[in-house]
Amino acid sequence: MLVPLPLHVDTDASVLYLDFVAGESLKQRLYSAPAAEALSGLARKVGQAVARLHDGSLVHGDLTTSNMLLRAADDALVRPRARLAGGRV
Secondary structure (H helix, E strand, O other): OOOEEEEEEEOOOEEEEEOOOEEEEEEHHHHHHOHHHHHHHHHHHHHHHHHHHHOOOOOOOOOHHHHOOOOOOOOOOEOOOOOOOOOOO
C-alpha cells in the first residue's frame, strides 16, 4: 500500500500538498464494471488497507470509493489520508 509523500504544508491556509500519483479512483474503476475476480481483488485490497489503518489506531473519517486511488502503473492502492483515533489530522 502506498502513501503519497507530503511536499508542503501550508498551516495558514490549512492545505497539505502531496506528491502526484497517476491513477484512477476506486469509484471510477467500479463504474467500468470489472469482472467478478477483479472485484474480489479490489475488495481484498480495500479491506486490508482499512485493517492496517485501524490496527494503527488511525481512522479516516470519510472513507468512500471517491477518495481511494489505484495507481496506474500497478493497481496498488494508495492509502487514504487518516488521523489518530480521537485526534486531529
